[in-house]
Amino acid sequence: MSVAAEYLEFLARRVCPSSEEAEKRITAMVAQIKANRPNQTTKTMVGERDENHLEDSALDALETKLSPGTEGNPFTDYSVQFRNALMFAILRNTGIRRGELLNLKVDDIDFAGNTLRIVRRADSPHDIRRYQPVAKTRERQFPLHAELVNRIHEYVAQHRSKLAAAKRHGYLFVTHKEGRYQGAPISNSAFSKFIEVLKGIVGAIHAHKLRHHWNYTFSSLSAAKGLPAAREEKLRSYLMGWEQTSGTAATYNRRHIKQEAADSMLELQRKVLARKQDRTNEQ
DNA sequence: CTGTGTTATCGAGGCTATCA
């Protein structure tokens, strides 16, 4: 509204002949518009976000249910099962955004070095999707647990490669259903449908909630390691792709931060995956 | 630290092609 008021002021000065009378009325108009600005921000309190995390046990149960070939898997096609379980695992373990996930290309994964790269590709001409998912913030690269890398590789080699249309673009996750869109990059809404199914199993869940959960786990882990708060903040910013609040200092020890961030990322993944391993062994 | 602008996500409703 402030901007609108100022623009109207500018416009009025342009249009009206400059006289004392006009000047008075313009000032009055601007004052009146500004007086009507809402004085309360509509943003919600930041503190409430902390309560927004899920239970690990519920996520474990969900992951078991999603694992391909399991009795009672909500998806019928094996490739779809494999893809969906993989998308879930990546979201849970890395805390990347929904858009970043759908925007992943096969090339973004370094299968030899076990790393994942988040790249911005706004308005990519190669993306035929109506709604193009993009990485919202900074690009970044971090290591991926070998198990996840292997699963991605298996998905590409065993499932994605069977679809001819998938060879024409590099996007990692594709549509498997036969028809016009088979092999095309999976759409935002198709992904929504997937989340919809998850909701039917564990109740309120969405992609961003997994991101919140990742941050929650990250906090616990940092606390357990006795990481200083400032340090933790920097690592978190790097891994989540946020701007570093400090300017020059960040450039100075970026590499160090990157390394430590990489370690933390791996450790978190190891923790979650190891626990899952334990459970399967017990059964 | 706050206010403001931009962009992604959520969530719900509706449509379409394929298959058994």
Next chain:
DNA sequence: TGATAGCCTCGATAACACAG
């Protein structure tokens, strides 16, 4: 012909960047 697994749109709102 119904079930399934896709797809599209859009308003509301949350998440983020950045200047003051």
